[in-house]
Structures are given as C-alpha cells and as structure tokens.
Amino acid sequence: MPASIRDVAERAGVSVGTVSNVLNRPGQVSEATRERVLEAITALGFVRNESARHLRAGHSRTIGLVVLDIANPFFTDVARGVEDVANRAGLAVILCNSDDRPEKESAHLDVLAEQRVQGVLITPTAELSPNLQTLRRRGVPVVLVDRRAPSPDQCSIAVDDVLGGRLAAEHLLERGHRRIAFVGGASGLPQVQERHAGVEAAVREATGSDDALVVFSPEVLTVEAGREAAARIVGTPAARRPTAVVCANDLMALGVLQEMVRQGVRVPDDVAIVGYDDIDFAAAAAVPLTSVRKPRVALGSRAAELLLDEARGEGHVHVQEVVEPTLVVRESSVVFRDREGSR
16 A cells, blocks of 8 residues: 555654645755655655645646547647647646547546546537536636637637648649549538538539539548448449549548559559548558648647646637648659649
C-alpha cells in the first residue's frame, strides 16, 4: 500500500499539517523540521496525491479530448497538437474515443465531468449531445474541433469542407473526367455532407448534369468501406462506370486504391482517386494519394489554445475560426509525366 501523508508525519514525528506545509508552504516550516519531513518522504517513497488536491480546489490539471475514431491517423495528429499545448501549460490530456457512437460519446462526457477536467475538446457525432450544454452550464469550457459551432457563444475551429470538396472535384474535372463518384454519402457528419456538397456543386457547374456524380453511401468511413465501394464501382457496366473517385477521407481512399490495384484497375489511367485529410499514409501509399490537406496538428493546437484561454476566463472572446484546405496532387490522380504539383 502506498505511503500516506499520515505515515510521513508519524515517521518524522510531526503533525499532518506540518507535512502539508512542507509540501505547499515550505517557507513556514523551520529548516530542521523541513529536512526531517523530506527524509521521511524519501524513505517511505511517498508521492503526493495531486488529483485529490486539485479536486478539492474544484478542478483537475487535465483537459478532455473526445474524438470520433482514434484508428484514423487524422485524429492522432489532432491529439498531438492538443497535447503539445496542454503540456506547455502543465496539463495532461484524457483521450476518449467515441467510435462515432452518440451513447459512447455521452458516457465519456459524464466521466470527464466526474474528473473535473478544466475543459473539453470534442469532434462530436452528427448530433450535438445535450451533455455538452450541461458541461457549459456548469462552467466547463467546450471547444468544437473540426466542426463549426452552432452559435456565436462557443469557440470552434473548423475547415471549409465545401471548398475542400470543390477543390477535389475541380482537379478531376480539369483533367477531363465527366463521371465522378463520391464515396461517403451516408455519413450524417456535417463535415462529410459539406465535402459532398462541394463536389456536387463543382460537377454540376462543369457538366450541367445531375447524373455526372454517382454517390456511394457506406455507413462507416473506413478502409474496408472503401474496398467495398471500389468493388461496386468496378462492377458497374463500363458505359456508366465513374472514371474518378473522391472519398470523404483518406482511409476510404486507401481502401478504394487497394481494391482497384487488386482487381487490375490502373490508377490513375483507368480510375483517378482523390482522398481527404492528407494523413501521412496518403503520401506513402503504393500509388501516392492525391488528397485535400487539412492542418491536422494545427487544428489541435489552436483548439487547445482557445480552450485554455476560455478556462482562464479573463477577457475571453468566443471565436469560430474556419481555415481553408489545400489540394496536394500526387500520382493517384495525375500520370507522373503530367504531374503539375500542388495548388
């Protein structure tokens, strides 16, 4: 059993209050007594319970981060940015994975409230949980990450995903593609819906047709879902088969690429592919993946800065920041000899 503050006091022959003063207000204790207490701490291997101390003060030295899918490297990079800022502030990050399930997200939020976190960063599921407003009413700051805030009285940092979808589609249209697939249509996440809207608008403007865009709607945004969508694309009669694919994230795009290669489809000669997020694996794929780049680490860093500023509470102004994505062109959409680089 770990040594307690009472054990230290007994060994040093002092009161518990004196041990507490040595730990928190050493200037109030004589040097001889202080040395005796410190010797007892060393001998017993005593470690102070910082958690209990901060909980008595009403909050802990932690912040919460709730992400949709920790298996997606996009969120790993966001978490890195959050942790960098939190560590500089002397805080720890409690990482929670919702698996894009509202009930799991709510359970995590309950636990974070019990832990008295100083604030919560969250990429929420499709519908905003009532627990978020409950936290805010209790004075716990909540910042939305990769999602626009529903009102101006809350901080958020998001990406212009309509623009991102448009960049992906326009890139393909400029290369002569006139039948494009969008993979990811079933997701209720606003970010994915915005990407779809951007692709759809660009295709309609370029072709004047609603039939030039084919939507595949897997329920999840995973590599396996991408493989399944690719198999359906390959199985489409040649006259109606898309010649290019825009995916809602890079994991799906990597799945599409894997299945295309497995079935002997040449990428990009037969089918061009564009992903979204530009995770590190995109550039490292067998056929390097063109992708819409989001500033993943910077999103996490900025979100954490907003959260800590709100937690301090002095002159804080709520902001809703929206950053622009960029398109990184690689071999999955452009034959190498014709490659034009990034835009």
